[in-house]
Amino acid sequence: MPELTVETDAGALVRRSVLPGGIRVLTEAMPGQRSVTVGAWVAVGSRDETDGHHGSTHFLEHLLFKGTPSRDAMAIASAFDAVGGEANAATGKEHTCYFARVLDADLPMAGEVILDMVTSATLDPEEFDAEREVILEEIAMNEDDPGDVAHERFATQVFGSHALGRPIGGTPETIRAVPRDAVYEHYRRTYRPSELVVTAAGNVDHDALCAQVLDGVRTGGWPLDAQAAPAPRRQVVDSTAGAGFATGPSTRVLHRTTEQANVLLGGLGLPAGDDRRFVLAVLNAILGGSMSSRLFQEIREKRGLAYAVFSFSSGFADAGMFGLYAGCAPNKVEQVLELLADQWLLLATNPVEIDELQRGIGQVCGQLVLGLEDTGSRMSRLGRTEISTGELLTVTETLDRVRAVTPEQIRDLAAELHAQPRHLTVVGPFTEHAADGAARFEKGVPHA
Structure with a gap:
């Protein structure tokens, strides 16, 4: 288990480990804290969607809270509410993160639930159709905010036909058109051990979290090749070399x-x-x-x-x-x-x-x-x-x-x-x- 340890400021200690399957775990132990925030990241965002899958990444952010074989949506929500915790997710153009903030004693529960969501989402067809309507309402809400509209259209102008210019949440047309099978295929293709990064900060035991991550991923049925390396970071290319960015004002x-x-x-x-x-x-x-x-x-x-x-x-x-x-x-x-x-x-x-x-x-x-x-x-x-x-x-x-x-x-x-x-x-x-x-x-x- 390759590891890196860095002492940061005010006594905080950052540790990084690479687990079987290429999973990365990073923690920052912060003295005096009684809480922990834990997040499960995948380096997959809206720019990674292929034709027919536009909007799938943000769709998954919603659907992963809808249930797994071992817990439904109510059980997921109740687990965090019962301990006064907070759970949420965020989709970006280059990554997606599922995270929770809880008391330190409740970190095992938070980690278990989030890993279950990430590895074992069922993407139930009925839930899929219901959540499609929710996402359409979210898009409509954003369209009612002229500031959001301005920033979204501005990004499209700047990045042109490049994938970075697409709206993170998709458009009403792409959300209405994307089938459940396409989102499920996107999930299975992009959510895998080598793309998974688990981070936590607060009163956290690094070794205990690593053990929990391995247990949670194995329970979810993900294959863990001991020789697998983390997925490489995105290649940096010349942004002016005809990559689709706008070339004129x-x-x-x-x-x-x-x-x-x-x-x-x-x-x-x-x-x-x-x-x-x-x-x-x-x-x-x-x-x-x-x-x-x-x-x-x-x-x-x-x-x-x-x-x-x-x-x-x-x-x-x-x-x-x-x-x-x-x-x-x-x-x-x-x-x-x-x-x-x-x-x-x-x-x-x-x-x-x-x-x-x-x-x-x-x-x-x-x-x-x-x-x-x-x-x-x-x-x-x-x-x-x-x-x-x-x-x-x-x-x-x-x-x-x-x-x-x-x-x-x-x-x-x-x-x-x-x-x-x-x-x-x-x-x-x-x-x-x-x-x-x-x-x-x-x-x-x-x-x-």
């Missing part, structure tokens, strides 16, 4: 009967493993990550043009996304877009002052440390790191990299992002024919 205007316009401007960002991700974190803090950021000060504080305004980024194995958002009155869209574009260009052409740099660094460092105060965030950090890069940095190492960011690095990265084809998404009370007008909204940005 675009503008999209979507009509919604709203009192406010939702505006998104941006393009491709950095992959999750890029060494400059620490520079991007500070850049984001300075541009639109706080109340003292440039976007907040210029658009909200000085001019009162928006309540919500910020910048954001997300990273995947071979690409990322970077954008600026504002919610404003429909008749203020042109002015707001000019300010968004101007502030981005200013950051791309002039190094930031030292005091602004230090404020941005301080914000990133503080949020990092505060964000890791609970067992759930620590569990998630272990899982995401193992699946994406495998580079598990201590908090101190991460803080050192953030503190090493320079004004020139921020300017150069902002300029690189600014040079990418830019995409504009506007959702609000406009007609679809407003695209020509929207092209005039943004100062100095070419449009296709």
